[in-house]
Amino acid sequence: LSILVFDGHAGTHCARTVASRLYDYMALPLLPEKLIREVSQGFHLPLVKMLNTSSNYVLSADLKDLHAKHLRAFSLKCLQKRDSLRNVRQAFKWAFKALDDDLCEEAMQMHSGSPDLSALRRVLAGSCACVAYVKGQDMYIAQVGDSGAVLGVSTDEAHWTARKLNKDHTADNQKEVNRIRSEHPPGEALTVLRCERLLGELYPLRAFGDVRYKWPLKQQKAIIEPYIKLRRPPMNYLTPPYLTCEPSVYYYRLTEDDKFLILASDGLWEMIVPEAAVRFVANHAIGVETLTPYQRLPNATLKQILEDLRDRKRRESKRPVDVNSATHLIRHALTNDVSDENVYAALSATLSIPECAARAYRDDITVTVVYFHQIQMKHHGTGQDTKHLHMASLLDFYSLNVHSLRLYRHKCAPLNPVHWKECWLLLQKDGTLLWYNDKQFSAIKGQVNLLRSAELHFGEQAWNEPGLHPPRTFTTHQDQFCYFALVDNGHGALGRLEQWFVAKHRFDLVAFMCAIARVFKVGTEFHVFVNSSLISSTRSTSDRFNPASCCFSASSYEDDPIFVSCKLDSGDMYKQLKSIVERKAQQQIANKPTDVGSSLNGKGNCSVGFNTTTAYRLDNEPAITCEEDLDDSEEAFFLFDLGKLILLHQRWIEHLPQIHPFYAVKCNDNKLLLSLLASMGVNFDCASKNEIETVLSIGVSPERIIFANPCKPRSAIEYANSQNVRYMTFDNEQELQKIHSLYPKSDFHVGTGCRESSAYVNSIANARKLFDLGNQFGCPLKLLDIGGGFSAVLENGTLPFESLAMEINQALSYYFPSDMNVTVIAEPGRYYAAKPFQLCTRVIGYRKVIASKITGNAADDGDIGFMYFINDGIYGSFNCILTENTIPQGQLLKKRKASKTYWSTVWGQTCDSLDIILKKCQLPELFENELLLFQNMGAYSLTVSTEFNGFSRTKVYPYIKEDDGYSSAATFEQSQAMELPLTVHLSGKSS
Structure with missing residues (x-):
């Protein structure tokens, strides 16, 4: 077709x-x-x-x-x-x-x-x-030119994603x-x-x-x-x-979540964004059935008829004007999505513009909509302006045949709010069940080998396009089975196309068990995470596949760790598995077969899949696993203490239990940080379309997001609406008109950087006046946002968090008692982000100077001073010096006896004379490669850093301390058990 x-x-x-x-x-x-x-x-x-x-x-x-x-x-x-x-x-x-x-x-x-x-x-x-x-x-x-193709993707009727499949040939x-x-x-x-x-x-x-x-x-x-x-x-x-x-x-591999394709000239995309177009077509598909009289199926029972009528009533709210979905799209493009009572007037006005002047208001529009599923085949079509065109097509891709095998794919229940797994059945051509990964994992006795399809080479030819047939030099053993595994990221998007080889007679998990990073408990399930950096990256040059080898080639997909999810009931089984995993992880090799398969053949089930979130591997870099990795690094890096983040949230719940935190993503958008906050129930404050996309991509539902930017572009508002983000802020009438409707929520924002508790107390008192005024005019308000400005770090002139929380609680109890049923939220950013992140820098050079050049005091002419240069600066991670007016607090990692200190200046790594980290401080004499650690550096550092002078952004290495209470299974069960990477070792000690 x-x-x-x-x-x-x-x-x-x-x-x-x-x-x-x-x-x-x-x-x-x-x-x-x-x-x-x-x-x-x-x-x-x-x-x-x-x-x-x-x-x-x-x-x-x-x-x-x-x-x-x-x-x-x-x-x-x-x-x-x-x-x-x-x-x-x-x-x-x-x-x-x-x-x-x-x-x-x-x-x-x-x-x-x-x-x-x-x-x-x-x-x-x-x-x-x-x-x-x-x-x-x-x-x-x-594609030639600026027409576009957009795919409508959905895992269910309520959540839709627009995927642009091409790039315009424009400036x-x-x-x-x-x-x-x-x-x-x-x-x-x-x-x-x-x-x-x-x-x-x-x-x-x-x-x-x-x-x-x-x-x-x-x-x-x-x-x-x-x-x-x-x-x-x-x-x-x-x-x-x-x-x-x-x-x-462009090539795209269709999945069962791909519902329809919109092909349109640029005239459509100039009027509406892809997200809005997908939403219009999706709503049309829901409501178009109501345009024709109901006809019951032969032999339908009364119960079935009742269910049909209830479903039809639900669809009535989406009832379109046009039977043709392409015409439906054009109508919305020409009327700019005005209200129903004004749609005909707007359409008439647009189409009545003389031909000589029409181009100033609209371009020619041609639209084609093609549905990929039989349930939607009744109504779909193509239109040019208001001309209707219908075509019939059905694309069957629910099963695929590879080497006489048929693979069926079924979705399972979500594993947790962040990611989900899939269930696969592997059948022979005659229908014999060979493998079912959710209940009969041990049915096959064979070795599992993972191969990246993008990296497979057979002779001189790369097999990197699914449309190609396997090269003729490709051979398999008689007892081997080859099939493709399609991995979904949980939001309707196709993940990786992986190729697995399953041999029947030698089953053990040594091919990846030896590289497992850690085991964590989620309820009654135990998750084993694999550190792919420990797996052999060698690729066999032989054309014949060797089933006994472990060929896991490093590729652009390196940021997706592999996981094995094991549902076990016994605590002893967990300890036994954890012991085996840790022992195997220390070997750091993948070519020493050891029989560990028996440890997984317990009660429950076991599945093999891919975690497609990027929260556990950052910047396409492997986690640090040994001291040598740090000692050899010449670049600065962040250490992200996951345990501190968990304790900070517990601290918030303890002292501000009635205030729902909406984390300000602008403060630090590290995906592991966001994923861990999401798993603990924290909501999100987003200020742009990109931030909303980031939060949605980790599995957060749209009702947990507030679009907190008082001035938003129209396309961003349309995108937020298409994703069902219903909380928005505004601060003027024009912005309210742009949003098109008055949301039944009030938003009051204290602002960022509040240093005194009186700012919160006074603003809460003023907010009560606003609520009373709303009740007086018949517009009751139910949501109060007390803003941001919270800090977990005690700074000069600030109250401790506990004291600030006490005063806020007293003000809320007085002005907003519980019988008012007001929901109170806050937008903490630096509270969560600052403290867990430590910036580790290295001295890359130094020079001796006269101390008076640093102090500006002629009395210091006879003293020595030092200028040190480190491998980060104000254009990078220390940008918070400019944006937050903060003074970084550094410390030496190398313990030394009491020694003389000198007046010193610490400079950044760029060539700009403004790049000063510490202008006037007392430091002992430092030498090249010495480490300086700066605490509380997570807020407004990563998100505002630049690549000025060609220096790349600082990498993040997450870790968790083995001996801290928050790494216990009980605590992780309470916080829905975010899976974490290896402990970082610094200078031989756990940091």
Whole structure:
């Protein structure tokens, strides 16, 4: 199935011609060789059966003959390049280029001394194109220009995700800008793109036709200028061609969570964001059934009829105006999602704009919506403006066959709020059950080997595209079974395509047990986490797969640890497994077989899967596992004390039990920090669309998010609505009008950086007046946000947290007694983020100076001072000096006897003279490579750091102390047991 959307410019001639001819060019390279030969001899035309089209344009008789002639010539080229065209991506690139070349050739043909003006008009106009080619589970998006493809993804009816599958060929795409500039001399860098347009004129940077940007000047003057006026070459037209029609081709593997595809011209995406488009189509799919009278199924019981009617009543709230979902999308785009009573007036006003002025308000819009599931096949279609088009398609991808096996996939109950697991059945062709990972894990006696599909090489060929067949050199043992495991990240998005080999006769988990980092308890389940950095990264160069080896190649997916989830009832079993794991982790090798499989063959079940959250491995770096890793590091790094974070939350619950914390993500957006807070029940304060996306990506439900930015762009509000984020803040009438509706929640924000308890008390008192005023006008308020400013670190001029909490509790009890039923929230940022993070830096250089240069006091002329340079600075992790006006508190890690101190200045690593960490302090004499540790550095350090001077952002290494009470199983059960990495060892001691 192929779905195409074309968007013409400078007339319709090019778009109509390409729409009629491109199908055949795309289909030809994909045909079997026998059929291509028959096409070269004039048979089998047309090659494509059209299901439907939004255009009634048909080729003239002359143009049909010309089209057939070019196709025969193209078929001969396909036969010559048969080997290179087996790849769909390469085939499509050839097809697009061939059609464009043929269109240009037709325009250059002279008849009786003059060109064919109709052919010339076809290439003087231009067209963008976006093509979706679907075959089974494989989907390819080929795109030229600025049309877009968006996938609607959902795990259930309430939660939807918009996935943009392509990138526009416009000046907003930096990769495309770099490509164009690299193809022309440096002297044209300022002229090749002006005002975000090609040579200051053309907005899409790739297109069919548009020969004014392709042909040489001499050719244009000979063919175009004498016959068509006002079509002169652009200014600064020096080194053509400037334009290409070579498409960008993207591959996507469909899953059962992919519900529909929206293909649309840029006219739609200029009016609504992808998230809103997916929401409109999803709501349409829910409500469209109510447009037709209810018809009961034959032999339906009264109970079934009642359930149907209840479901139909629920769908009534989503009842659309249009049966066609594409028309439904266009209606919302043209009316800007106005209220129902004004929709017809808005639509009439938009469509009544004269054609000469319409472009200032809207672009041409073409939309195609294709559903992938049978339940939605009744109503779907394509529309151009208000024209309806229906097509039927059903893509079956619920099962796949690999090596005579069939693999069925089923979702299981969530493991915890952060991630979830899957259940797999492995069946032989005759239906015999070989393996079911949730109940019969021990059914197969064999070795499990994990191989990254992106890193598999057989001979010279890389098997990195699911559309390719396995190379012929690939062999397996007779008792081996090969299948693909699709890993989902829990939010409807496809994770990794992994290849597993399962041999039947040697089952033990040594292939990854030896690299296990830690075991943690979640209720009655025990989780074993694997440190992939400890697994052998060697890749076998042999073509024959060796089932006894452990080939786990390091790849770009290194940040996804592997886990084994074991549900056991016995505490002794847990201790036994933990002991085996720790012993294996110390070996740090993966090629010494040891029989540990028996330790997992206890009661309950065991499953193997992938944790696709990135919370346990940061910045694509492995966790620190030994002293040498730190001693050899020349870069600064953060140590993240997970236990401190847990204690801070316990402290909050103890002293402010009635205040729900909404963590301010802007303070520190480290994903492990966010995941651990989420698992303990903390909610989130987000100030941008990106922050909302980050929080949703770790599994947090939208009702636990407040969009706390008083001024938000319209697209961000639409995105928040599409994700069901219902709490927003505003501070003026215009912002309220932008949000479009008055939320039945009041928001009161103290602000950040409060240092005195009186600020909270006075503001709570003033808030009570606001609540009373709301009741007076019949608008009762139910939510009070007392803002941020909390600190877990005792600073000069601040109250201890416990004292501040006591005064806040007294004020709330007085002004908002419990019988008012007011929900109170807060937005602590630095409270949670600052204390758990320690910044470890290293002295990279120093110089002796006269102490007076540091102190500015002439009395110190006879003393020595030091200037030290460390491997971080105010443009990096110490940015909090500028943003928070803080003075970092450092300490030496190397213990030393009492020694003389000197006036010193500590400088950052950049070349800027403003990069000063400590301007005037007393330090003992330090030497190169000495470590300086700065406490309480987690707030507004990582999120505001830059890469100035080319220095990368500081890495984070999480750890937890073995001897602290908060690492006990009981505490982790209470906090829903976030799984944690290895203990960090620093200078031989646990830190």
